[in-house]
Amino acid sequence: MLDVHEIIRTACREHDHDIESLIDLEQYIGRLGKSTEPLELVSFRCLLQDTGYPMEVYLPGEHPEGEVDWSKLKERWVGWGVEIPGEQSWVGGDMQSVPGSLPAAVHTKYPLPDRKGDYVYDDVAFRPSSTHHFIGILSSSPLPSNEPEATEVVPTLHVLKIIDEEIEETVEDVREEIVDYLASAFSPPDRLAGEYLLLLLLSSPTARPAAMTPLGTLAINFRRKDESATANFNQIVQSIAPRVVPLPLSIQMLHSHPFLPSSTDSSSLDAGLLQLSEGTVLVVEEDAMGSGGQLNEKAVKNLKALAECITEQRVRYEYPYMEGLKMDSAIKVVVLSQGKTLLPVDIDVIVKGSHENAPIAPGSLQTLRRYLAKVSSRQHAAKLHIPDEIGEVIQEGFVQGRKENAETAEETLKRRMKVARLLALSYTEARLTKEVWQRTLQLDEEVMSRRL
Template structure:
């Protein structure tokens, strides 16, 4: 990574119609740090929380800060920098848009030297659909293109630093109490109130692919199909989920959407990548509404391809990227999928749950902050890594499976796979992250409740 002062020199030199010298700019930055509200004009210091939509541009050659284009250039001194295309994170909620502390993240900036070493900005690789908080100098530059003479000027950030959003600290309150209150709150997403559906919804919001065995579906996911009798049964679901989860994207499936939109990112000529509807940031909750499909209809090749991409997102947690000469390229994703329908979905979800009245209305919480902190902390990969399945519990689960086979239960293997998914997430919904006997017994209760609902008229 180049020094921050070096990058500022480059940004000043490359900014169109800029005659700002380094000393004047240093004074401007110091003034901005004292008054962050001034960060909007060109050459301001800004933070950008974004999703990297296209990371495939060629490295860009640039002149280091101390070399002017008018001088006789020693070509051996030219350097390369990485260029990417960032967009606002799809589905990010207003309450979750936290700006980085600019002063804290440029603590290595001296702003008092003009003798600078030359090196690349950043030697790290980035992948598409990754999310980052970048801090840098706002400028403009030509959009990377094969036709450089006709390239449009676009907003550009010369990145000084990258910061990660820290996870919430360990809660000082009882997680069990927060969990119970959160389930009560999530139950309001359903009409009539349904605490069983709310508990499954909680598990889905905590899910994430924690391991990806070769040739097998990932571990740690749980896709839910909520079967409703009418649209009103889940009319509040999006707003309730969005109030406690930072990224929520609705996807109303219709025939025109399947035929007219592209679900996969695609590159026509390898020079750039066009976005797809399913190019989403890690942890995004995707709420798929199938009611717009009606009684169905004829699907063309594009529509079938879109459905296949969506199915792969649910089952494999991978998204197809269409590049010329690269058939079948898929990249990992981490999307929490919830499907709403009045019939059984055709998507490969883990649980099909009819909504039934199950619970009474509770008092509206005075603050949603404890729920947001709870979900952020207990849905993290760091928390998932703490999962413990004691040996005696493993034996209990094995004995239960053997007994079910002896009793001639229907499809015991699939039942075991589903219950293990539920049990893992139930364990992770508690701070101890341990699969106990009580957790396994609750798993069986939840699974049997789903089976019972399917037998009710």
């Protein structure tokens, strides 16, 4: 981080404000204002959409007129941040967003419509699509441009502090309660689907072996009879998952909205719909395709990008002088449809709830949120333990499966291992026991039986 006093001096200089008359520096640093006037402290949770701007040169410290020492020039990093796509209002508490309308020049820099953004200063570099919680001084600055006459002014945040998000070490074990609650996302409630939905919500790429698909991921297609229940599904998921983005996959959407981030002249990066923060749940509503229709080149490209995001957990960034640049992502993709999906999912679950299963209200949504945050964290995934004896049991089952059906044995094993890993993580001890493996087999068999 830059020196805090230097940051404040820079912000004051931009508004021709005497720093000494502002406020005692130590008091100022400890203050968080509710208003969004210039030189107020604000809190900004954001996704860094564009991190490719050139470093900015500035002159620190006081320099009397005519006595400038140009050897003291320094550089500072600049990025463009937007409100985190799909983040629920209950996540950040009393967060302060940046104010005002923005120039048309930045309207293409938002993955989702109707979002606000901010120009962020700091002295460290970040990767695109990373999420951060900044505390800083609100100001304004011209937007970088290749056009020397461009004078578009945008809100600017001089970063004083980066807040680290913490995961509670000890949480209440509410696994059965959260499965019951997620079962009510389907109409009528379906506990099998609810358990698979839980596994999807705690999935994340934990390792990326070379020439292989990432470990720890899970994409699911839930096939239900009636698309009218989509709103209820989204409401349930949004109530406990911090970032959820519904995607009505219509022909019009595929033809009109870019899915990939792109740059036409290397000076600025336009956002794509798949430029989402780590852990975002992307709810693909495939019923929006209706009876289908002809896809143009852009639509085919968007579908391919979505498929790559699911299987590889990577998103392509398009630059004019750089081909095939892909950056890691961690997006949880669930597909809602009335038939088999066109997308490359891992599991296809036919929803067959019973009207006898009434929706169950949770005791505390906050308790469910804390549990989900814990079991879906990287720290918890790192604790996963698979004892040698369980490995032997799995291997014996695979040998037996090959004897029964050699063509499907390998695919079945891969699917079951994906589920078994996540099923083990859904328990607070994160251990793949014989009981967990048996439950994996039961879930797999029930999903297969629903297709008959």
